[in-house]
Amino acid sequence: MSNLKHAFNMTLFLFAIWLLLSGHYTLLLLIFGLLSTLLIVLLAHRAELIDREIHPVLLKPSLLPYWLWLAREMIKSNIDVSLRILNPRMPISPKIFTVRAGQKTDLGRVTYGNSITLVPGTVTVDVDDDIFTVHALTQEAAADLESGEMNRRVCNVENVF
Amino acid sequence: METVIYILSWIFLLGGAIFLLVGAIGILRFPDFYTRLHAVSVCDTMGAGLVLAGLMLQGGFSLVTVKLLLIFYFMIFTGPTAVHALAQAALQGKLKPVVDEHEQQ
Numbered sequence: 001m002s003n004l005k006h007a008f009n010m011t012l013f014l015f016a017i018w019l020l021l022s023g024h025y026t027l028l029l030l031i032f033g034l035l036s037t038l039l040i041v042l043l044a045h046r047a048e049l050i051d052r053e054i055h056p057v058l059l060k061p062s063l064l065p066y067w068l069w070l071a072r073e074m075i076k077s078n079i080d081v082s083l084r085i086l087n088p089r090m091p092i093s094p095k096i097f098t099v100r101a102g103q104k105t106d107l108g109r110v111t112y113g114n115s116i117t118l119v120p121g122t123v124t125v126d127v128d129d130d131i132f133t134v135h136a137l138t139q140e141a142a143a144d145l146e147s148g149e150m151n152r153r154v155c156n157v158e159n160v161f
Numbered sequence: 162m163e164t165v166i167y168i169l170s171w172i173f174l175l176g177g178a179i180f181l182l183v184g185a186i187g188i189l190r191f192p193d194f195y196t197r198l199h200a201v202s203v204c205d206t207m208g209a210g211l212v213l214a215g216l217m218l219q220g221g222f223s224l225v226t227v228k229l230l231l232i233f234y235f236m237i238f239t240g241p242t243a244v245h246a247l248a249q250a251a252l253q254g255k256l257k258p259v260v261d262e263h264e265q266q
Contacts, residue, residue: 117241
């Protein structure tokens with residue numbers, strides 16, 4: 001029965017997005033919008049895509065501290081990488097290494113892998129269960145990731161999903 | 162107040178443009194495929210992010226700003242996924258990354 005709840009949530013969320021994107025609020029168009037939303041939910045149901053993962057993670061306020069921390073890391077490493085690009089000597093020291101992901105769920109691992117890639121200076125190249133192969137632009141970026149702070153923070157927000 | 166927001170939005174737009182330019186220079190300067198991906202991520206996150214933030218300030222409280230926020234949200238998710246797909250394809254195609262020898266011991 002919880003599937004019905006997920007389907008209802010998905011309908012609400014999709015219709016909210018439709019309202020925000022369309023900007024048309026006449027009755028006829030609202031009905032068309034609702035019908036197309038229901039059609040999409042029906043298709044998703046037939047493709048067996050409706051499960052707990054469709055829940056809009058964006059709206060969870062407990063994720064906010066993680067977003068803010070990630071934004072700060074992104075700005076820091078963006079400036080670092082930019083300065084290295086512009087430096088005439090180009091002080092880079094590329095490295096390939098592996099890190100262990102401490103997350104239990106698929107969604108947690110996706111979040112960790114994507115966060116690694118999102119921060120310039122490190123890219124997740126390969127994922128094999130909980131072993132991530134990572135390419136880093138500099139030894140410092142690699143050491144930063146190996147300190148495991150990001151891993152710990154993703155583990156903390158993982159149970160929110 | 163209006164002028165302050167206007168000037169702030171131009172600071173964001175110009176900052177974004179500078180990061181996009183730096184990212185492009187990085188793509189040209191870096192030695193191999195994998196290191197170039199890092200330059201792409203500069204364009205993806207800071208460049209596009211600052212440009213979108215500047216445009217949001219120009220849009221004010223309106224549906225346009227909501228749409229820009231959605232674009233930013235989707236980019237945050239699709240950008241790293243695309244970069245990861247590229248990197249993994251290169252690795253499976255047996256493209257060897259350039260690594261810094263003397264720091265590897």
